[in-house]
Amino acid sequence: MADTNPLSNCRLAFVGCGVMAEAIIAGLLRKQLVGPEQIVGSHPREPRREEMHVKYGIEMFESNRDAVVDTAPEGPDDSSIIVLAVKPQRLRHVLEELKGSLVKEQLVVSVVAGATIESMAEELLHASIVRTMPNTPSQIGEGITAWTASTSVNENQESQVRAMLEALGKAVRVENERQIDMATALSATGPTYIFLVMEALIDAGVHMGFSRHVAQELVHQMMLGSVLFARESHKHPAELRNMVTSPGGTSAEAIYQMEKGSLRTVLSKAVWAAYQKAELLGRKK
Numbered sequence: 001m002a003d004t005n006p007l008s009n010c011r012l013a014f015v016g017c018g019v020m021a022e023a024i025i026a027g028l029l030r031k032q033l034v035g036p037e038q039i040v041g042s043h044p045r046e047p048r049r050e051e052m053h054v055k056y057g058i059e060m061f062e063s064n065r066d067a068v069v070d071t072a073p074e075g076p077d078d079s080s081i082i083v084l085a086v087k088p089q090r091l092r093h094v095l096e097e098l099k100g101s102l103v104k105e106q107l108v109v110s111v112v113a114g115a116t117i118e119s120m121a122e123e124l125l126h127a128s129i130v131r132t133m134p135n136t137p138s139q140i141g142e143g144i145t146a147w148t149a150s151t152s153v154n155e156n157q158e159s160q161v162r163a164m165l166e167a168l169g170k171a172v173r174v175e176n177e178r179q180i181d182m183a184t185a186l187s188a189t190g191p192t193y194i195f196l197v198m199e200a201l202i203d204a205g206v207h208m209g210f211s212r213h214v215a216q217e218l219v220h221q222m223m224l225g226s227v228l229f230a231r232e233s234h235k236h237p238a239e240l241r242n243m244v245t246s247p248g249g250t251s252a253e254a255i256y257q258m259e260k261g262s263l264r265t266v267l268s269k270a271v272w273a274a275y276q277k278a279e280l281l282g283r284k285k
């Protein structure tokens with residue numbers, strides 16, 4: 001492992017080992033950023049603890065508190081990250097359980113949707129907190145995670161967070177928690193918009209007479225190729241669209257129908273509504 005790896009002296013505790021925690025653990029190990037001996041996890045169910053231990057060789061605890069205490073730094077060169085990865089409705093209970101068990105040097109990284117830094121800091125009596133918002137493609141290392149940090153998080157801890165989140169795909173540090181809510185609406189809720197469009201296009205293919213299998217293959221690769229092409233060409237989407245829209249042609253006909261059906265406005269309203277909902281849910285916690 002290279003000396004430049006910011007996680008080389010870090011131990012990590014995953015509180016709640018479900019889908020998202022497993023995605024991070026798998027990514028960290030796949031990229032060899034840490035070894036299994038640097039990771040512990042906690043989970044209330046024994047079969048899940050056994051599964052995680054067998055699959056990744058990590059130590060698992062029944063008690064969340066024990067996992068946190070186990071990773072506490074022992075010397076000045078050691079560091080420790082506590083990843084909170086439970087469902088939002090479980091968080092309050094977990095924070096109560098962890099209160100008083102963290103040492104000042106430990107960094108808390110939350111992936112819990114809607115939980116604000118201030119509320120977690122208050123409940124944990126702990127200042128160093130990072131709030132993140134990943135998305136589902138993280139599960140295959142193709143995610144995008146927005147994150148922000150409390151003022152107590154130091155530069156080294158920020159590098160550690162960046163390295164950890166890049167194990168899930170890309171990571172973007174945003175300026176504040178308002179932008180976390182914005183990312184929740186755009187990149188975290190975003191896959192659902194794309195899956196809906198994907199489903200509608202596949203159904204349209206079936207409507208014309210393709211088998212579902214063929215329609216699916218045509219749509220999947222078309223969407224993947226379009227994204228890669230847009231990214232590599234660095235052109236504005238409107239320019240790319242104009243390149244394939246010949247006068248009186250098929251694209252012009254289809255675009256006319258999409259504009260008539262207000263597709264653009266519908267998408268914009270959907271993202272805005274998701275943003276308002278994210279803000280509201282955050283305020284309720």
Ligand SMILES: NC(=O)c1ccc[n+]([C@@H]2O[C@H](COP(=O)([O-])OP(=O)(O)OC[C@H]3O[C@@H](n4cnc5c(N)ncnc54)[C@H](OP(=O)(O)O)[C@@H]3O)[C@@H](O)[C@H]2O)c1
Pocket residue numbers: 015016017018019020021042043044045064085086087088090093094111112113133134135136137188
């Ligand atoms: N999945 C995503 O793509 C995604 C994207 C963005 C944000 N997030 C956020 O990530 C967090 C985790 O989501 P997830 O999809 O990984 O959910 P998940 O698969 O349900 O993982 C949560 C895990 O925590 C366990 N758990 C329940 N009570 C616990 C307790 N008291 N102490 C410790 N562990 C406990 C659950 O066990 P049981 O299975 O027994 O209930 C479950 O395995 C959520 O807050 C969500 O908002 C997820």
